[in-house]
Amino acid sequence: MRALLLESVHPDAVDVLRAGGCDVELLERALDESELVAALDGVQLLGIRSKTDVTAAAVAQAPDLLAIGAFCIGTNQIDLTAAGARGVAVFNAPFSNTRSVVELAIAEIIGLTRRLTQKNTDMHAGVWDKSAVGAHEVRGRRLGIVGYGNIGAQLSVVAEALGMAVSFFDTADKLALGNARRCRSLDELLESVDVVTLHVDGRATNAGIFGAEQFAKMRPGSLFLNLSRGFVVDHHALREHIESGHVAGAAVDVFPTEPKGRGDEFVSELRGLPNVILTPHIGGSTEEAQQDIGRYVAGKLRDFVTEGATTMSVNLPHLALPQQDGSHRIAHIHHNVPGVLATINGILAEHKVNIEGQLLGTRGELGYVLTDVGVDYPPAVLDELGGLEETVRVRLLS
Numbered sequence: 001m002r003a004l005l006l007e008s009v010h011p012d013a014v015d016v017l018r019a020g021g022c023d024v025e026l027l028e029r030a031l032d033e034s035e036l037v038a039a040l041d042g043v044q045l046l047g048i049r050s051k052t053d054v055t056a057a058a059v060a061q062a063p064d065l066l067a068i069g070a071f072c073i074g075t076n077q078i079d080l081t082a083a084g085a086r087g088v089a090v091f092n093a094p095f096s097n098t099r100s101v102v103e104l105a106i107a108e109i110i111g112l113t114r115r116l117t118q119k120n121t122d123m124h125a126g127v128w129d130k131s132a133v134g135a136h137e138v139r140g141r142r143l144g145i146v147g148y149g150n151i152g153a154q155l156s157v158v159a160e161a162l163g164m165a166v167s168f169f170d171t172a173d174k175l176a177l178g179n180a181r182r183c184r185s186l187d188e189l190l191e192s193v194d195v196v197t198l199h200v201d202g203r204a205t206n207a208g209i210f211g212a213e214q215f216a217k218m219r220p221g222s223l224f225l226n227l228s229r230g231f232v233v234d235h236h237a238l239r240e241h242i243e244s245g246h247v248a249g250a251a252v253d254v255f256p257t258e259p260k261g262r263g264d265e266f267v268s269e270l271r272g273l274p275n276v277i278l279t280p281h282i283g284g285s286t287e288e289a290q291q292d293i294g295r296y297v298a299g300k301l302r303d304f305v306t307e308g309a310t311t312m313s314v315n316l317p318h319l320a321l322p323q324q325d326g327s328h329r330i331a332h333i334h335h336n337v338p339g340v341l342a343t344i345n346g347i348l349a350e351h352k353v354n355i356e357g358q359l360l361g362t363r364g365e366l367g368y369v370l371t372d373v374g375v376d377y378p379p380a381v382l383d384e385l386g387g388l389e390e391t392v393r394v395r396l397l398s
């Protein structure tokens with residue numbers, strides 16, 4: 001097995017893959033399409049971060065490729081449909097930086113509530129203003145979480161541990177953790193909390209969901225945080241509500257347009273506002289998160305290669321089947337049409353191959369079946385399975 005890891009993936013990923021028997025080649029930079037196609041010759045596993053686009057054309061020209069690891073959260077840079085259609089599994093790390101985002105949110109809530117931004121600016125300007133005016137404890141204050149997913153729910157737990165009361169609003173049914181109170185509407189949340197923090201996902205319908213109307217509904221003197229997606233918030237409206245004093249402070253980590261590279265100018269109408277913390281999309285950027293992403297995604301690639309496991313894959317059905325000693329495993333990805341499982345088992349029966357374990361999963365247009373068989377079977381079995389009209393890819397894992 002050969003793995004190519006681009007974009008300075010964390011070294012722990014290399015350790016995991018090498019321990020799994022892979023030859024690993026590392027490149028610090030991203031590759032463009034033609035460079036990628038050339039580099040993928042003879043490569044089974046590709047690791048990228050957010051800057052390498054894996055297009056349908058690149059996947060089509062990489063017949064050896066078995067799986068792609070996105071060593072990040074997002075997978076927009078990969079043509080998932082094209083990868084699935086060729087039986088290439090894609091994995092990412094959806095939870096590895098959850099805690100990092102939560103800790104930044106907590107730091108900002110405390111920082112804004114104590115007006116640390118102002119005290120810090122004053123001190124650097126030589127002003128000693130030892131006063132408690134406008135500085136509060138977070139204990140006993142009510143936090144309103146919009147979007148109670150992985151990050152929102154974990155923030156809820158940590159905030160309660162600090163003595164905050166928590167309300168949340170989510171468009172989906174979510175279990176309220178600890179003593180958190182579920183709100184029936186966004187308005188109900190806005191009118192009842194001291195701090196509003198957004199943790200919704202990036203679906204297109206969330207564009208501009210937080211604007212002048214929502215800021216106006218927040219309680220006077222409350223705080224606002226957005227560590228989710230930049231396009232969710234109207235920054236002009238936020239500026240107006242900060243300047244009017246209706247919103248007492250804000251922390252913003254994500255922006256509708258963000259500079260492309262380190263050192264590029266950051267342009268935003270939120271610059272220069274008092275008690276506003278601006279950070280360059282670093283909510284999930286900690287060394288711990290990078291390390292966790294490295295281990296997690298590399299582990300998924302290894303398990304796919306060795307066991308055919310697709311748990312948490314973003315484009316294939318999720319399967320994991322415990323394997324018995326002394327068996328071989330056939331991993332078969334196919335078009336999800338009626339009768340494929342019966343056909344596979346018919347071929348095995350015809351060749352008198354005993355099935356020792358089997359698991360089928362389907363997802364959209366794709367089906368995936370893992371079949372464990374005894375080690376004695378004629379080679380024709382694999383040829384026949386590979387030759388089925390419905391077969392996308394068949395692999396023998398011993």
Ligand SMILES: NC(=O)c1ccc[n+]([C@@H]2O[C@H](COP(=O)([O-])OP(=O)(O)OC[C@H]3O[C@@H](n4cnc5c(N)ncnc54)[C@H](O)[C@@H]3O)[C@@H](O)[C@H]2O)c1
Pocket residue numbers: 073094097098101146147148149150151152169170171172199200201202206209227228229253254281282283284285
């Ligand atoms: N700042 C960073 O560096 C950073 C790092 C990681 C994730 N994020 C972002 O944080 C956000 C949350 O991540 P997650 O892993 O918790 O996602 P998630 O998918 O687990 O949770 C999102 C939740 O928001 C809910 N939701 C969606 N639209 C809503 C709406 N309009 N109103 C109320 N609820 C709504 C969903 O039902 C879901 O429960 C994402 O946008 C992600 O991109 C940012």
